Amino acid sequence: xxxNDWKTxxxxxxxxxxxxxxxxxxxxxxxxxxxxRLESHLxxxxxxxxxKYTMPIEIYFDDEELFPYLVLxxxxxxxxxxxxxxxxxxxxxxxxxxxxxxFMPEFLGHEESLKLFKKICPGWGTGAHHSPEELEPLMAFxxxxxxxxxxxxxxxxxxxxxxFGVTLPPQPWPIIEGxxxxxxxxxx
Ligand code: SF4
Ligand code: SF4
Numbered sequence: 472x473x474x475n476d477w478k479t480x481x482x483x484x485x486x487x488x489x490x491x492x493x494x495x496x497x498x499x500x501x502x503x504x505x506x507x508r509l510e511s512h513l514x515x516x517x518x519x520x521x522x523k524y525t526m527p528i529e530i531y532f533d534d535e536e537l538f539p540y541l542v543l544x545x546x547x548x549x550x551x552x553x554x555x556x557x558x559x560x561x562x563x564x565x566x567x568x569x570x571x572x573x574f575m576p577e578f579l580g581h582e583e584s585l586k587l588f589k590k591i592c593p594g595w596g597t598g599a600h601h602s603p604e605e606l607e608p609l610m611a612f613x614x615x616x617x618x619x620x621x622x623x624x625x626x627x628x629x630x631x632x633x634x635f636g637v638t639l640p641p642q643p644w645p646i647i648e649g650x651x652x653x654x655x656x657x658x659x
Contacts, residue, residue: 477606481603481605482601483595483596488557495548499543524551525544526541541639573595
């Protein structure tokens with residue numbers, strides 16, 4: 472299956488909760504609604520959530536554009552919330568990236584990321600079949616969220632603190648190399 476084949480074939484996938492996608496390269500990108508979920512689940516202020524569990528980065532795309540993002544912190548390439556038993560410590564409040572993966576443009580619409588995901592994920596190709604009609608609203612949700620994020624970046628002059636309503640550490644932030652898909656940015 473190649474990127475975008477989901478539109479005609481759907482996807483066969485059931486997560487086995489192995490935790491493999493919570494490790495390694497790539498980041499969990501956060502959007503303002505993710506911080507709402509984290510605040511409420513962890514019962515912390517927005518600023519405390521950001522200070523304890525996130526970090527700002529900049530993605531360097533092929534066209535030399537730098538894009539700032541807030542991401543979940545990692546310990547040596549492992550998500551800060553991955554428990555020793557392989558389960559997620561914040562399962563009920565985890566970001567939409569984690570809730571909906573791999574049903575997002577970053578994976579289903581991106582050839583290279585999909586290839587990597589299929590390599591590490593034992594749930595791919597097994598279990599339930601998800602039809603194009605089921606996947607379409609999720610793909611549209613993530614596309615819209617990304618568009619709104621980019622609009623907010625422009626509106627706030629690329630000031631990440633303003634978009635999230637928090638104070639962030641001063642720049643420079645880590646710069647990560649990303650790639651551009653046919654449809655949209657992705658650095659997974
Ligand atoms: S790698 Fe696949 S099966 Fe394992 S936790 Fe991630 S999505 Fe689930
Ligand atoms: S928040 Fe949970 S599901 Fe998401 S990457 Fe971290 S451990 Fe995995």
